[in-house]
Amino acid sequence: MAVLSVSELNQKMRAAISKAPFLSQLTIQGEISNFRPSSSGHWFFTLKDQEKGNASSVSCVLYKGSQRQIQVQPRDGLQVELVAKGDFYTTTGEFKLVVSQMKESGEGALYAAFEALKVKLAAEGLFAPERKRKLPYLPKRIGVLTSATGDVIRDILNVLNRRFPNFNLLLIPCQVQGEKAPASLIRGLELANRRADLEVLIIARGGGSFEDLNAFNDEGLARAIVASHIPVISAVGHETDYTICDFVSDLRAPTPSAAAELVLPEYERLQLSLSSIRAELKRRLEGMLRWNRERLKHYAKSPYFKDPSFLLRDRAHSLDRLQDRLLPGLKQVRDLRHTHLQSLRQTLNNEMSQQLARQKERQMRAVTLLEALSPLKVLSRGYTMVKKADSVVGRLGDLKLGDLVQLQFNEGEASARIEKIRSRENGQEDQEFEL
Amino acid sequence: MDKKIKNLSFEEALTALEGELRTLESGKASLEASIEAFTKGTELAAHCQMKLNEAEKKIQQLIETADGVEQVPFDVQ
Numbered sequence: 001m002a003v004l005s006v007s008e009l010n011q012k013m014r015a016a017i018s019k020a021p022f023l024s025q026l027t028i029q030g031e032i033s034n035f036r037p038s039s040s041g042h043w044f045f046t047l048k049d050q051e052k053g054n055a056s057s058v059s060c061v062l063y064k065g066s067q068r069q070i071q072v073q074p075r076d077g078l079q080v081e082l083v084a085k086g087d088f089y090t091t092t093g094e095f096k097l098v099v100s101q102m103k104e105s106g107e108g109a110l111y112a113a114f115e116a117l118k119v120k121l122a123a124e125g126l127f128a129p130e131r132k133r134k135l136p137y138l139p140k141r142i143g144v145l146t147s148a149t150g151d152v153i154r155d156i157l158n159v160l161n162r163r164f165p166n167f168n169l170l171l172i173p174c175q176v177q178g179e180k181a182p183a184s185l186i187r188g189l190e191l192a193n194r195r196a197d198l199e200v201l202i203i204a205r206g207g208g209s210f211e212d213l214n215a216f217n218d219e220g221l222a223r224a225i226v227a228s229h230i231p232v233i234s235a236v237g238h239e240t241d242y243t244i245c246d247f248v249s250d251l252r253a254p255t256p257s258a259a260a261e262l263v264l265p266e267y268e269r270l271q272l273s274l275s276s277i278r279a280e281l282k283r284r285l286e287g288m289l290r291w292n293r294e295r296l297k298h299y300a301k302s303p304y305f306k307d308p309s310f311l312l313r314d315r316a317h318s319l320d321r322l323q324d325r326l327l328p329g330l331k332q333v334r335d336l337r338h339t340h341l342q343s344l345r346q347t348l349n350n351e352m353s354q355q356l357a358r359q360k361e362r363q364m365r366a367v368t369l370l371e372a373l374s375p376l377k378v379l380s381r382g383y384t385m386v387k388k389a390d391s392v393v394g395r396l397g398d399l400k401l402g403d404l405v406q407l408q409f410n411e412g413e414a415s416a417r418i419e420k421i422r423s424r425e426n427g428q429e430d431q432e433f434e435l
Numbered sequence: 436m437d438k439k440i441k442n443l444s445f446e447e448a449l450t451a452l453e454g455e456l457r458t459l460e461s462g463k464a465s466l467e468a469s470i471e472a473f474t475k476g477t478e479l480a481a482h483c484q485m486k487l488n489e490a491e492k493k494i495q496q497l498i499e500t501a502d503g504v505e506q507v508p509f510d511v512q
Contacts, residue, residue, distance in 0.1 A: 137446035138486065141493075148496065154511045157494065166490035171509050172497045191497060191504060270487060273449075277456055278480045284459035285473040292466055 010090035017095070023086030028097065029105050032078045033057070043067065045074060047082065047097070060084065062099040070102045081105035110210060114217045117244060121219075126226055132250045133231045135263070139199035141168045142263055143230070145188040146204040148173035152256045156204060159260035164267040170198065176205040181215030186224045193228050200263055201230050203245060204256040207238040216243035225249055235259035379410040396423055440478055445486040452479040 004012075017023055030047035037043050041064035048057035060082070062070065072080065083101035088094070104112060121127065142160075146152045153171060160167045172191055175184040185203065192198055203225075205216065215221070216236045222244045225232050234249035235256040246252040253259035303310045371377055375385055385408040386393040393399060399418050407414045440448065455476035458464050464472065496509035 137444065138490070140490075148509070157511055164490070166492045168491055168493045169509075170495050170497060170506070191499070267487065270483075274480055274483055274487070277452055278477070280456055281459060281473055281476045281480070284456070285469060288459070288466060288469045 006093070007090065010088070010093050013093070014088040014090050017086055017088045020086070025083065025085055026097075027081060027083050028058075029079070029081045030058075032074050032080055033076050035074050035076050040064070041067075043074065047080075059094060059096045060099055061096055062102065066100055069100075072102050072104055074102065079105050079109075081109075110214055110217075114214075114244070117217060117219055117222075118247065121222055121244065121248065126222065127247045131226075135231050135233070135251060136199045138265065139263065141170060141197045141199060143170050143172060143192045143195075143198040143201040144204060145172050145174045145185060145192070145201060146256070147176050150206065152176075152204050152206045155257045156202070156260045159257050160264060163261065164264040166267070167264055175215075177208070177212055177215060182218035182221045185215070185218075185221050189221075189224045189228055189232075193230060198230050200233065201228065202233045202235055202253075202256070202259045202263060203249070204235040204259060205237065206256065207241070210241075213237050213241055213243055216245035218244070221245060222248045233259045233263060376410070379408065382410075384409055396421065440482050443479075443482065445483055448479045448482045448486070452476055452483065455479065 028047065030049040033046045033048055035043070035045040043062040045060050045062075046057045047060050048055060062074070072078070074080070080102050081104075082097065082099050084097040084099045087096050087098050089096060103109065125131070144153065144156060146156075148171060157169070160169065172188040174188040175181040189201070192201055203216075205213065213236055216234075225234075225245065225248050231250040233251045233253055234243070234246045235253040235258065236243050236245055237255075239254040242252075251262065253262055299305065379385060386399075387406040387408060388398065388403055390406075393405065399405070399421055401418050401421060403418045405416055405418065407416055440451075443451065455472040458472040459469055459476070494509050495506050498505045498507055
């Protein structure tokens with residue numbers, strides 16, 4: 001065997017490596033560590049991974065010229081996918097990968113896409129609480145989009161059985177992982193929405209890694225959920241897993257079993273509620289009736305109702321008492337008036353009497369005077385009244401000789417003729433007229 | 436009134452029923468109002484019971500075939 005020098009070995013290595021087809025362009029995935037940009041501008045780092053407990057690493061370089069094409073910002077810990085070619089450096093005997101392309105891989109890339117979509121859809125208002133519809137209280141039929149095999153559908157059925165035995169469920173089998181999953185789920189939503197009998201839908205999938213659940217971060221699926229006129233409950237993964245599906249649905253359940261609890265109420269509890277409400281209604285009404293009956297009884301016992309004369313008696317007493325006070329009062333008034341009237345009468349009588357007396361006196365005086373002046377009285381004293389032609393002769397001058405005159409005496413009359421007239425007036429005997 | 440109750444969903448009827456119960460519980464309602472609350476409440480309770488009982492147990496699965504979509508009973512495997 002020929003003895004090689006180091007440089008000879010390195011040259012052979014280099015040749016061998018440049019001849020290997022798989023090293024001319026390969027895609028490799030790993031984690032960046034020892035990232036250090038050099039003063040020359042080139043980036044040096046190590047790419048490592050952990051597989052089956054064994055750590056492996058390889059040196060990498062990203063020359064300055066190639067950096068323009070790279071969108072990713074390399075840093076330690078970042079999971080990346082590289083396109084590179086193998087190279088062997090003869091001076092240092094080092095194998096290095098010369099990187100031409102780099103992008104985030106694995107969870108990193110997925111997560112970035114997830115975050116970006118989340119922001120985009122949120123900006124469209126698709127996650128807004130106002131958008132979320134209220135679930136029906138007692139859905140007549142529940143639609144479930146999940147795998148027909150596995151624990152998820154079984155768990156859902158078990159919980160529903162326990163909670164509300166007479167439930168009505170339609171399973172729409174879908175793929176819940178892998179590339180075909182989003183399309184399958186979208187198709188399921190379509191089928192569900194074509195029907196008129198489903199009142200609520202559950203999209204369910206058990207736990208898994210971020211990548212396993214990534215189908216539920218699909219934009220098409222999110223929009224299909226938004227377009228669904230049936231309310232959707234999202235039950236994907238475990239409690240700590242959040243997917244776009246969770247954000248855009250009308251309700252998120254932390255697990256598929258929790259969804260089953262949210263979708264139907266407990267039959268037992270409802271039945272108990274109804275029964276107790278019924279009993280309470282009855283109890284309350286009976287209580288009311290009883291109370292009113294007691295009131296009525298109590299009032300009926302009152303002496304006023306039992307013996308109506310009771311009322312009268314009271315009144316009668318009052319009346320009597322009033323009367324007792326009334327009569328004396330009246331009497332008093334009457335007496336007063338009476339007395340007053342009497343005195344008035346008395347006064348009147350007195351006045352009248354006095355008046356009468358006075359009148360009588362006047363009359364008496366008048367009569368007496370009249371009598372005294374009466375010619376008849378004069379006649380009774382022996383005088384005679386001379387009349388001529390029925391009129392009294394008061395003056396001698398009225399008489400002429402030969403006049404026929406009537407002489408009225410007290411006891412009767414006589415007629416005479418004037419034979420002689422002698423006037424005393426002048427004291428001389430006037431003509432004596434004689435027939 | 437009877438017609439209106441028939442159209443109520445379970446939840447609506449239950450809420451209305453609780454309302455009638457509250458009227459009775461308040462103790463402030465007249466005797467007539469109490470009797471009415473009781474009557475209405477009983478009707479609502481009967482309606483709720485009916486809704487509870489009419490639920491029918493059915494577990495089915497959709498199958499898409501070349502001809503269309505079919506509904507078949509589903510059994511958990």
